[in-house]
Amino acid sequence: MSRRLRGWVLALGLGGLGALLVAACLDLPDFGGERHPYGDRAVRAALSRHTANVVSSVNFDLRAFDTLGEESILFGAVLGTVVLLRQTRDERQVEPAPARVSPSVRRYALIALPLTLVVGLYVVAHGQLSPGGGFQGGVVAATALHLLYIAVDYRALRRIRPVHLYAVVDAAGEAAFVVVGAAALLGGSAFLANTLLPYGEFNTLASGGTVPLLNAAIGMEVAAAVVVLLAGFLDQAVEIEDGPSAGRPTTGTRE
Amino acid sequence: MxxxxxxxxxxxxxxxxxxxLATSRNLIHAVGCLVVCQSATYVLLLAVGYRDGGTAPVHSDLxxxxxxxxxxxxxxxxxTDVVxxxxxTALLLALVVQVAKRHGTVDPDELSELRG
Structure with a gap:
């Protein structure tokens, strides 16, 4: 198909889809309306289970089973990426050379590293109270480790990042979610029902029943998953080279 | 209105x-376009949930x-959508890395022929 013909087909399709979307939008309830039946019920359910952050309550209590699915998508995608980015037979691994980092970058990255790590853990631990949770905090914590790459070089990052260990943690996080869900079965209620633990005092760290536990499991999985994902991409950029023979050293820097 | x-x-x-996505000449750009498509769903979801004068559904200081x-x-x-x-996106970018290595191009128009 020529580019010109393709442009016409595209214009036709986009025009038709646009018209349908506009028609659908005009039929939707008005923006900012008062009627949110599911929202109202979710807020009531969250308050009755002493979970201050209603979004966390929806994700880890009311819709915990969906979150298990979402977590499995994450797990599957990480697995797929690891397989796609593996070192193939006609490639070889080169040792990244140490790189020079400007002292100010090094200083600020090294100051930011522990701060970022603590913020990440804080966001995971307070998921049931304030905005955040396992997904957000996990990403922040994983980012903290990669500040070492910015501050020092790839070899330093590799030392604190045994990828196979993080892969195990990734799987353990997924398993912990299922185990917490199955524990509710032993207590005589439904899978992933929030009946295992007392709901605790509203707006304290130990409130919300199993929500903090599930948050921690997700935080563990997401942090490990991001580390494994980035390891795959960074290995491609820094360590893995074409051809078995060429003896070209890489710089091991950010390019 | x-x-x-x-x-x-x-x-x-x-x-x-x-x-x-349809006019892209670069697979990395195409993945970016897919992310733009997906951001439409964030806007739609949050728009559907908005209530006049409403605040965040978080009771830590409310x-x-x-x-x-x-x-x-x-x-x-x-x-869920963001995650x-x-x-x-990560999976697609990994695919692009492999396509670039195997075929030496990231232009989807040059990828029409099948190659072992």
């Missing part, structure tokens, strides 16, 4: 993403029942 404008914005973002809240269900859906979008 104002009452449906956010929905129309979502539709527009989606169509812009589709246009970019007395329950003191103010109207926006719909937390769609916010949770948007979170799935990020992982799918």
């Amino acid at each position: 104002m009452s449906v404008l956010p929905y129309l914005v979502a539709a527009w973002i989606f169509l812009v993403g589709c246009y970019g 007395e329950p029942g003191s103010r109207p809240l926006v719909d937390p269900v769609v916010q949770a859906l948007a979170l 799935v979008g990020a992982t799918v």
